[in-house]
Amino acid sequence: MSFLSDFFSLIYPNVCMSCGKPLLHHENCVCSLCLHHLPITDFHLHKDNPVAQLFWGKVNLTSAAAYLYFNKGGNVQHLIHQLKYKGQKQVGSFLGDLYGALLKKSQFFNTIDTVIPVPLHPKKQKLRGYNQSGYFAMGLSKSMNVLLDESTLYRTVASETQTKKSRYNRWENVSTIFAIKDSDTLAGKHVLLVDDVITTGSTIEACVNALSKTPEIKISVASIATAS
Numbered sequence: 618m619s620f621l622s623d624f625f626s627l628i629y630p631n632v633c634m635s636c637g638k639p640l641l642h643h644e645n646c647v648c649s650l651c652l653h654h655l656p657i658t659d660f661h662l663h664k665d666n667p668v669a670q671l672f673w674g675k676v677n678l679t680s681a682a683a684y685l686y687f688n689k690g691g692n693v694q695h696l697i698h699q700l701k702y703k704g705q706k707q708v709g710s711f712l713g714d715l716y717g718a719l720l721k722k723s724q725f726f727n728t729i730d731t732v733i734p735v736p737l738h739p740k741k742q743k744l745r746g747y748n749q750s751g752y753f754a755m756g757l758s759k760s761m762n763v764l765l766d767e768s769t770l771y772r773t774v775a776s777e778t779q780t781k782k783s784r785y786n787r788w789e790n791v792s793t794i795f796a797i798k799d800s801d802t803l804a805g806k807h808v809l810l811v812d813d814v815i816t817t818g819s820t821i822e823a824c825v826n827a828l829s830k831t832p833e834i835k836i837s838v839a840s841i842a843t844a845s
Contacts, residue, residue: 683843713756
């Protein structure tokens with residue numbers, strides 16, 4: 618079996634989704650060197666971190682954090698690109714599994730009941746084939762041993778791309794395009810809302826506004842990365 622595995626790895630090599638180099642037998646998705654150099658924020662250890670500050674005075678959050686710093690042209694951008702545009706869904710679940718292990722030990726995130734990804738519009742999800750934030754949420758859910766909910770929060774309108782929009786235009790673009798159904802299932806729960814990258818926070822803000830209509834809900838936020 619090892620011989621066959623080695624043979625097929627020569628034809629279809631498993632490579633690091635960050636640097637592109639072949640993975641060793643004990644490595645999965647990201648090589649050990651790239652893992653060691655991931656720019657981890659440690660925001661989950663600090664209540665008033667920069668991601669949390671993005672939402673001050675806008676929406677009521679229990680906690681907020683991001684796993685990695687996003688630097689243009691860096692390895693994290695490459696990971697996100699692989700996840701979002703190259704069909705490498707395992708990147709999302711892999712990073713979710715890693716971050717979930719950290720969040721589970723954090724005093725700010727250890728009471729999470731349910732993980733909810735920022736939804737794509739059905740047309741966009743059909744075109745892409747999957748929701749990249751959903752795979753990150755899947756990894757978090759498994760690692761934290763909590764429920765994954767991909768149906769309660771939904772997108773009502775297929776909004777324009779957020780790329781190159783100002784903060785106000787980003788907010789205007791998504792401010793009323795999310796809604797919830799069967800909200801009673803989230804009543805009194807501590808929900809973790811997750812996205813791939815947080816920049817201005819406008820998409821998260823719009824989701825929180827929709828979720829906040831649920832009685833006695835607590836909402837926290839996490840993402841794979843945030844702009845440094």
